Amino acid sequence: MGFDFSTFTTPVTTATILASGATRRQLDDAVRNREVRRLLRGVFVHASVEDGVGLRVQAVGQVVAPRAVVCDRTAAWIHGCEVFDYRELDVPPPVESYVLRGRDPTDRPECAGGTRDLVPADWCEIAGLRVTTPLRTAMDLGCKLPPRTALAAMDALMREHGVTLAKMVRLLPRYRRRRGVVQLRRLVPLTDPSAESQPESWMRLEIVRAGLPDPTPQYWVLVGGVPTYRLDLAWPHARVAVEYDGEEWHTGPEARERDRVRRQWLRDHGWTVIVLTKESFRPGAVDAWIHEVRQALRLV
Numbered sequence: 001m002g003f004d005f006s007t008f009t010t011p012v013t014t015a016t017i018l019a020s021g022a023t024r025r026q027l028d029d030a031v032r033n034r035e036v037r038r039l040l041r042g043v044f045v046h047a048s049v050e051d052g053v054g055l056r057v058q059a060v061g062q063v064v065a066p067r068a069v070v071c072d073r074t075a076a077w078i079h080g081c082e083v084f085d086y087r088e089l090d091v092p093p094p095v096e097s098y099v100l101r102g103r104d105p106t107d108r109p110e111c112a113g114g115t116r117d118l119v120p121a122d123w124c125e126i127a128g129l130r131v132t133t134p135l136r137t138a139m140d141l142g143c144k145l146p147p148r149t150a151l152a153a154m155d156a157l158m159r160e161h162g163v164t165l166a167k168m169v170r171l172l173p174r175y176r177r178r179r180g181v182v183q184l185r186r187l188v189p190l191t192d193p194s195a196e197s198q199p200e201s202w203m204r205l206e207i208v209r210a211g212l213p214d215p216t217p218q219y220w221v222l223v224g225g226v227p228t229y230r231l232d233l234a235w236p237h238a239r240v241a242v243e244y245d246g247e248e249w250h251t252g253p254e255a256r257e258r259d260r261v262r263r264q265w266l267r268d269h270g271w272t273v274i275v276l277t278k279e280s281f282r283p284g285a286v287d288a289w290i291h292e293v294r295q296a297l298r299l300v
Contacts, residue, residue, distance in 0.1 A: 002026065003021065003022040003023075003026045003030075005017075005022070005030050005035055005036050005046055006046055006048070007020075007046075008036070008044065008045055008046045009045070009046055009048075009049055010045065010049075010058055011039055011043050011044070011045045011055065011058045011059035011061075011062050012043070012044060012045070012062065013042055013043055013044075013062050013063065013110070014027070014042045014043075014044070017044060027044070031044070034047050035047055037049070039055070039056070039059040040059050040060065040063070040074075040095055040110065041093065041094050041095070041109075041110045042063065042109065042110040043059045043060075043062050043063060043110065045059070053078060053079075053080065053126065054127065056077060056078045057078060057126050057127045057129050057131075058127075060074060060078065060095055060097075060129060061127075061128070061129050063095055063108055063110040063111055064095060064097045064111060064129070065097070065099065065108075065111075067099065067100075067103065067130070068097040068098065068099050068113070068130065069097060069098055069099070069100075069116070069118055069122075069123045069130040069131070069132060070095065070096065070097045070129060070130065070131045070132065071096050071097060071098050071113065071116065071132045071137070071140060072096040072132075072137070072140055072141060072144060073093070073096055073141065073145075073153075074095050074096045074097065075096070075131050075132045075137040075140075076137050076141060076153055076156075076157065078126065078129075078131050079131070079134050079137060079157065079160065079161060080160055081153060081156040081157055081160060083141065083145065083149060083152070083153045083156075093112070094109075094110055094111050094112035095110055095111045095112070095113075096111075096112055096113050097111055097112075097113045098113045098114060098115060098116035098118070099113075099114075099115055099116075100115065100116075100117075100118060101115045101116075101117065103115070118132075118136075121133075122136040123136070134157045134160070134161035134162075134163050135157075135161075135163050135167050135168070135171065136171075137153075137157060138153065138154045138157040138158070138163050138168065138191075139168060139171055139172075139175065139184065141153045141154065142154055142180070142183065142184040142187045142188065143175065143178060143179065143180025143181060143183065143184045144180055147183060147186075147187065147205060148198075148201070148202045148205055148206075148281070149198070150183070150187055151187050151190060151191065151201045151202075151204075151205050152195070152197075152198035152201035152202060154168075154187060154188075154191045155191055155192055155193060155195040155200075155201045156195075156198075158191055158192070158193035159193040159194070159195070159196075163193075165188070165189070165191060168188045168191065169188065172184070172185065172188065190204070190205065190208055192204065192217060194217040194218050195217060196218070196232075197244070197246065199244040199246060199276070199278070199281075200217065200232050200233070200244060202281055203232065203233055203242055203244060203276065204217070204233060206281075206286050206290060207233070207242070207290070207293065210290045210293075210294075212290070212293060212294065212297065212299070213235065213297070215233035215234055215235055215242065216233070216234050216235070216236060217232070217233055218230055218231075218232070219231045219233075219234035219236055219241070221266065221271075229262055229265070229266060231243060231273075232244055235297060238296070238297050238298070239270045239271045239272065240271070240272045240274070240293065240296040240297055241266070241271055241272070241273045241274065242274045242276065242289075242293060243273060243274070243275050243276065244275075244276050244277070245259070245275055245276070245277050246277075246278075263275070272296040274289060274292055274293060274296065276289060
């Protein structure tokens with residue numbers, strides 16, 4: 001006889017589920033069959049429960065120590081900005097939480113972290129859980145993550161929470177001598193809340209790294225004076241655009257046909273449209289499309 005997981009309408013730990021009478025195999029099967037959703041490492045909820053900030057706060061609260069501050073990618077997740085890679089969607093990383101110096105860090109297998117120099121202005125409280133503010137989270141990730149992922153997270157936190165460039169610049173001196181500060185100093189001037197997806201941030205970073213002119217993000221092409229076609233990144237005067245085709249929005253015959261008609265119109269009207277996919281960011285692939293952009297801009 002199977003175990004009824006429908007009662008878990010709030011986040012619970014593995015230990016709680018097993019103490020309720022389920023076996024580890026039943027839990028694994030429920031996750032595999034999408035009856036139960038894994039929220040974090042060692043934290044689960046019934047699949048029918050809708051995601052949201054409140055649910056995420058409850059999930060993290062199951063494993064962090066009292067008075068700890070949730071930081072880095074876990075903080076960004078709570079703030080509604082996903083910064084996990086594809087593998088981590090199946091096997092979530094530990095919750096990242098830190099305590100102030102002089103306190104004992106969380107000692108649980110579901111958590112990672114340690115001590116960090118934080119002041120009260122660095123965190124906010126959400127339903128009783130201490131979480132680094134979107135500003136502090138953006139700056140910490142700018143130091144800690146690889147450049148592409150870091151810029152995408154910083155852009156997202158700007159877009160969703162009103163983090164500004166001026167606020168980032170004012171906070172920079174506190175990061176002096178911290179590991180990753182050199183990268184952070186390079187990324188802060190590049191942040192832009194107009195980026196609507198991680199790949200848009202990745203494209204912009206590679207373009208800047210290559211020394212190309214800054215493109216205009218989210219540029220509207222007018223047809224008969226009406227904004228009709230929006231381009232991810234564009235150099236309007238040169239009529240050159242770079243676009244990203246993600247699986248979520250560009251899969252299926254209708255979406256592909258819509259893209260084909262749209263891009264054919266652009267090309268018929270003098271535009272060069274360079275289309276990228278996730279394969280465009282694999283080792284060795286970036287140089288190829290950057291060269292294509294250079295040629296289109298007549299810089300070679």
